Amino acid sequence: MTRPDASDAFQKGFDTQLTRRILHYVRPYLPLVIGGVLLALLISLAAPVFALIQRHAIDAYLSPLALRTEPDLDLLRRGLTGAALLYMGLKVVEFALQYAFTLAIGYLGQNVLRDIRADVFGKLQRLPLSYFDQNPVGRLITRVTSDVDAINQFITGGLVSLIQSSFIIVVYVVIMLSVNWQLALISFTVLPVLFLATNYFRARLRDAFRETRTQQATVNSKLNENITGMLTVQLFGRERRSALDFNLSNRALLSANENSVKWFSLFMPVVAVLGQVAVALILYFAARQILGVDASGAVAGAITVGTLFAFVQLSQQLFQPIQDLADVFNNLQAAMASSERIFGVLDTEESITDKPDARSLTNFEGRVDFRNVWFAYDQTVTADTPDTDERWILRGIDLHIRPGESVALVGATGAGKTSVTALVSRFYDVQRGSVNVDGTDVRDLAQHDLRRHVGVVLQDVFLFAGTIESNLTLNNPDIPHERVIEACRYVGVHEYILSLEHGYQTEVRERGATLSTGQKQLLAFARALIQNPDILLVLDEATANVDTETELRIQQALKRVMQGRTSIIIAHRLSTIEHCDRIVVMRRGHIVEQGSHHQLLEKGGYYARLHRLQYAQADAAD
Amino acid sequence: MDSFRTLIPYLRLHRGQYVIGLIAVVIANSVNLLPYYFIRLTIDGLTGQVDGDPATTGIALGTAGLYALGIVAAALVAGGFMLLMRRMIVVASRQTEYEIRRDLFAHLQGLDKPYYDRARTGDLMNRLTGDLSAVREMLGFGAWQIVNIVSGFITAFSVMFSLSWQLTLIVLALVPVIVGVLTYLARQINVRHRLAQEQNSLIAAKAQENFSGARVVKGYAIENREIDDYRAMNLELLRRNIALTRVDGPLRSFMSLLLGLAFGLILLVGGRLILAPDSTFTVGMFVQFVGTLERLTFPMLMVGWITGVTQRGLASWLRLKEIFDSQALVRDEPGRTDPTLRTVRGDVTFENVTVRYGDKTVLNDVNLHIPAGTFLGITGPTGSGKTVLGQLLTRSMDPTGGRVLVDGHDVRVIPLRTLRDAVSVVPQEPFLFSDTIANNIGLGLDNRDLPPVLTGVSVVGAPPPDDIPQQPDPARVREAARLAGLTEDVDGFPQGFGTMLGERGVTLSGGQRQRTAIARALVREPRILLLDDSLSAVDTETERRILDGLREVSRGRTVILIAHRVSTLRHADQIVVLEDGRVTEQGSHDALLAQNGHYAQLERLQRLASDLDADETPSDEQAPRDLAAPLDPEAAADRLPAAPTPEQVNR
The missing domain is CATH 1.20.1560.10 (ABC transporter type 1, transmembrane domain)
Structure with a gap:
């Protein structure tokens, strides 16, 4: 899934509309931008001055020309001291400017990065659950990491160096031309070659690096797979084949690396040689001009030794901005592809939104009504799709739950139980019919409001990085510690938490890998209790790896959590089901039976048989 | 330094x-x-x-x-x-x-x-x-x-x-x-x-x-x-x-x-x-x-x-x-390993086997003889040590006390290669590779004659490595898939046996994964076949077909089958009930029923259940659902453990 991302990153051209949208993020920092541009201008103006000071020092104080006629050595020395001090002073100034510039640009880039990230992350929070079903987490991560980084690169590495390099080049060209236009033109001859060579090599290197990255990714995923599946490999005697296969990838990576080295090892010397060619050209043509003038040397505007030295310096200093400029386009291209993907996320339609006049709930009773609900996860299914379509998950569900009533949903996998609970929270919108809470269509309620009143207990409690307590309160600082303890006592997990090294402040490691299934389940109940919802949705998976004692505890906890709340429970445990006010049996998106435990047993239908079976299994497990 | x-x-x-x-x-x-x-x-x-x-x-x-x-x-x-x-x-x-x-x-x-x-x-x-x-x-x-x-x-x-x-x-x-x-x-x-x-x-x-x-x-x-x-x-x-x-x-x-x-x-x-x-x-x-x-x-x-x-x-x-x-504890050791042992008949004996993790006893003085070519069923509650028993046989680990014998030889004497060539395991949660279905089934085939990758040598001047022939015999793969009841599923996939599994291909349901693993074990024609609760995600009808297939190929092979369903176990020559690391019941199906213990109770209850199964055919074995993009969240648990993406790895 990262593959297409990586490849099209290099095929995107320049796009003014995208650029404009990126620049939109720069606008809040306009003063910073203006300051940065001014600093860049000052820096480029200061840069050539050093070579000019050197030129002056050599020509005015050190060259034999200056020494020729009765030199006042004191005067020369004083001049020299002045030049040296000026040089050092200006260096300090240049450093200060450069430092300010770097900080300004860093600050700008970091802020833009932060803003874009916040936007993308915020957008993702608003997108419906179906978006997360369709997009692998890895891809979303890429959006908020490397894609955003590419845009940051675009601004700091692309736009800024475009501006800075252009300034420097212009200033240097003007100064060199005005000092000696013939010599200037001669030293410029190398620059187009440098530009083209840099461009050429960078393109080769880019391809080579891309290839290395691809190969490295292959090696890494094979390593990962082999380490995870090592025992299978060993049991099936596949070590040699795996080793050979891995060796192929490993060698391919080596070749890719060697290829990168090949281009890189060429690139650096070529640039260095070009630099020396420029020096040699300057040296030769300067010598020709100097030797060409008459020996008395008093021709105005003729090249001096100082000029020669200054030109050697200036021409070398021009190399960096030329190379940077050649690089700018690479940054731009990568940023175009990334920004397109980012704006793609930002432009995603939020299919589940609050209506402008969305109602907020004040008095919450907890009545839930499903009115002829037809639902499919597939969003291409519409209200007009025929009833016979395979994709319907719920097919005309009518279900009315009174405030405080507890309802158990029973049925095989795929019967639509989970979908029923997901619709109460409005994780998805129904295609036909409506889901009402307290008589109001959930689509007319503010999502936040609704969900604050609906608590979900998942089969596997999802633990975030942080402490046990922060996981229970979900980082809500307003929840007092006492309430947390109370809830944990209530569900019977308090003692266990206290037995941990740091009690409630124990860090959860690796998503709670160290916790047992039973403990996680109890934590999930505690979390739900602490959030104190009016409607409770429990996805309760009968887990095999729970010992009898924990099993009992879970059942107890569940019973307590359900008390006084409208509860919809996907239950697998008989005891849970029995304690519910009503049992709803589902099959293929329909409700086939409903009633109390005893009613259904008497009826002798599907539930009655299921009950006999489960009792049998429950006994057998002990 | x-x-x-x-x-x-x-x-x-x-x-x-x-x-x-x-x-x-x-x-x-x-x-x-x-x-x-x-x-x-x-x-x-x-x-x-x-x-x-x-x-x-x-x-x-x-x-x-x-x-x-x-x-x-x-x-x-x-x-x-x-x-x-x-x-x-x-x-x-x-x-x-x-x-x-x-x-x-x-x-x-x-x-x-x-x-x-x-x-x-x-x-x-x-x-x-x-x-x-x-x-x-x-x-x-x-x-x-x-x-x-x-x-x-x-x-x-x-x-x-x-x-x-x-x-x-x-x-x-x-x-x-x-x-x-x-x-x-x-x-x-x-x-x-x-x-x-x-x-x-x-x-x-x-x-x-x-x-x-x-x-x-x-x-x-x-x-x-x-x-x-x-x-x-x-x-x-x-x-x-x-x-x-x-x-x-x-x-x-x-x-x-x-x-x-x-x-x-x-x-x-x-x-x-x-x-x-x-x-x-x-x-x-x-x-x-x-x-x-x-x-x-x-x-x-x-x-x-x-x-x-x-x-x-x-x-x-x-x-x-x-x-x-770091060194492996389980390995061939010169002096102990007997390189002349090249074949295995399939006679298995557990002799006073005890396994402890720290102070927790997982297997406690287990004695068990499985004659070559017989079918042993093992059942017992979760955590009773069934899986460990299997791991001892493949020498995934060595026992704390006692010996595991194959054909009368301590498994520690048999070269690992010989032992593992002779034993095929189907684990409860099989690990499948991001490769084609055919290659996943053929995982254990044609590995023997491959040259090793030399280590400790310079790569300079080494010829580019040859492509490895990865063409498990299609006929054998297809036959194994048939026995495992996988053919129909595979034929439903876009590229049949050439379909990729995992991130870049299809994700299999739990049952499909188990059946792939069964095919993967069967295709090797092992002397000893070990199925560790590997039919748990398969519905009863499919299970029956697989068991029929198993009986077809298992003549002359030793089969050890760990299961919870009596219907799975009943045809075993010998059934063992493990509880808390001990063998508590042992005998044929009929003998155990007569004993009226744990096994007999299990049988009674499951007979009740089968009445229900006759009416309700679970729908979780339908392949097409796995291919559809938006899944029922419940089915998500069935997926392959997702290989981390390169970017995750790189990070």
Whole structure:
């Protein structure tokens, strides 16, 4: 899934509309931008001055020309001291400017990065659950990491160096031309070659690096797979084949690396040689001009030794901005592809939104009504799709739950139980019919409001990085510690938490890998209790790896959590089901039976048989 | 340094490349100083020409031209040697990286289950990626930089000294200060870079957690809190990045400042030297001096980095060494292993077998004889030790006490290869590879005659590796799939047996995965077949078909079947009930029913259940649902453990 991302990153051209949208993020920092541009201008103006000071020092104080006629050595020395001090002073100034510039640009880039990230992350929070079903987490991560980084690169590495390099080049060209236009033109001859060579090599290197990255990714995923599946490999005697296969990838990576080295090892010397060619050209043509003038040397505007030295310096200093400029386009291209993907996320339609006049709930009773609900996860299914379509998950569900009533949903996998609970929270919108809470269509309620009143207990409690307590309160600082303890006592997990090294402040490691299934389940109940919802949705998976004692505890906890709340429970445990006010049996998106435990047993239908079976299994497990 | 010694065998493999490369660095460094020498000669010649003093020698244009050519020639030579250096040393470091990775992989293949139970995949991956890069950087960049710095300083200082000892003394006084400051900065940059990186990983982890926990985030309506959190973390990142920029951003301009100050001093003092009466110090020499000093910019900058690169590299090598130093407990041992044992009939005996994890007893004095060619069923509650029994047979681990015998030989005497060729296991949660279905089924076929990948040898001059023939006999694969009841599912996939599994292909349901694993075991035609609760996600109808198939092929083979369903177990020659690590019931189906114990109870209850099954055919065995994009969330649990994406790994 990262593959297409990586490849099209290099095929995107320049796009003014995208650029404009990126620049939109720069606008809040306009003063910073203006300051940065001014600093860049000052820096480029200061840069050539050093070579000019050197030129002056050599020509005015050190060259034999200056020494020729009765030199006042004191005067020369004083001049020299002045030049040296000026040089050092200006260096300090240049450093200060450069430092300010770097900080300004860093600050700008970091802020833009932060803003874009916040936007993308915020957008993702608003997108419906179906978006997360369709997009692998890895891809979303890429959006908020490397894609955003590419845009940051675009601004700091692309736009800024475009501006800075252009300034420097212009200033240097003007100064060199005005000092000696013939010599200037001669030293410029190398620059187009440098530009083209840099461009050429960078393109080769880019391809080579891309290839290395691809190969490295292959090696890494094979390593990962082999380490995870090592025992299978060993049991099936596949070590040699795996080793050979891995060796192929490993060698391919080596070749890719060697290829990168090949281009890189060429690139650096070529640039260095070009630099020396420029020096040699300057040296030769300067010598020709100097030797060409008459020996008395008093021709105005003729090249001096100082000029020669200054030109050697200036021409070398021009190399960096030329190379940077050649690089700018690479940054731009990568940023175009990334920004397109980012704006793609930002432009995603939020299919589940609050209506402008969305109602907020004040008095919450907890009545839930499903009115002829037809639902499919597939969003291409519409209200007009025929009833016979395979994709319907719920097919005309009518279900009315009174405030405080507890309802158990029973049925095989795929019967639509989970979908029923997901619709109460409005994780998805129904295609036909409506889901009402307290008589109001959930689509007319503010999502936040609704969900604050609906608590979900998942089969596997999802633990975030942080402490046990922060996981229970979900980082809500307003929840007092006492309430947390109370809830944990209530569900019977308090003692266990206290037995941990740091009690409630124990860090959860690796998503709670160290916790047992039973403990996680109890934590999930505690979390739900602490959030104190009016409607409770429990996805309760009968887990095999729970010992009898924990099993009992879970059942107890569940019973307590359900008390006084409208509860919809996907239950697998008989005891849970029995304690519910009503049992709803589902099959293929329909409700086939409903009633109390005893009613259904008497009826002798599907539930009655299921009950006999489960009792049998429950006994057998002990 | 001790840790460095253990790296020497790898360095030795590329001795020639390193020697040539390092010599090239020295030559390039020396030749690099020539251009400024030619500039000096030209300038001095030119000043001699124009000063009108016949005592000073002048220069002809032709000579100046020659000097100019000399500059280009010197640059070409130096560039050529730098190119040579890179192609020797940097390539050698890449090759060493390859060799270490290859050898680590081979070593990892020899490690056993106890090792992998302890080791975390993430940690191993970090070592194989990050640490390996650090070692490579030390061997490549580190090696030539050290020589570059040393030879650069020596050559530059000899030249400067020959030009003016006074100025050289000034430089000598300044260089330690410059290097000291730069080293300090380098260390600061390192520290702050790490801090920024840590924050970066935290933010990525936060995003990852938020996206994978979208259901909880939305369910509890905590989006705004999450956004605030994320913003706060990003603000902290900004702070850390700016802190990094403070030391990192101006590094180059700081270098230019320090050199500028040095130049100012040299101008001051050198100028006076030139102006001094009877001076032998010329403008040309001054220019050469300054130019030579400039050549030291990069080496001075690098002194600070190189210590970091070396330290990191050595520390990383130690971590890699740790992997190399870990030994498998379960392995062939000369003296104990009997290499003449090449075949297995399939007679299995557990003799007073006890297994303890710490103070927890998992198997307690188990005695069991499974004659060759018979069918043993094992059942018992979760945690009673059934799986461990199977693991002992394949020698995934060795028992704490007692012996496991195959054909009368202690399994510790039988070569692992022989043992594992003879035993095929179908685990409850099989691991499938991101490969085609055919290759997953043929996993254990045609592996025997493959050549080994040689370790500890240089890759230089090694021919490119051949493609490995991966064509398990289609007829055998198809037949095994048929026996495992998988054919219909596979035919429903777009590319049939060529369909890729995993991230880049289809995800199988739990039942399909189990059946693939059964096919994978059957195709090897093992002497002993071990099915560890491997029909749990398969519906009863399919199970019956598979069992029929099993009976068809299992004639003459020893079959050990761990299961919870009586319908699965009833045809076994012998059934064993394990409870708390002990054998509590043992006998045929009928005998156990007569005993009226755990097994008999199980049978009664499940008979009841079958009445229900007759009515309700579970729908979780429908293949097409796995192919549809938006899945019923309940089915998500059925998926292959997702291989981490490259970006996750890289992070």
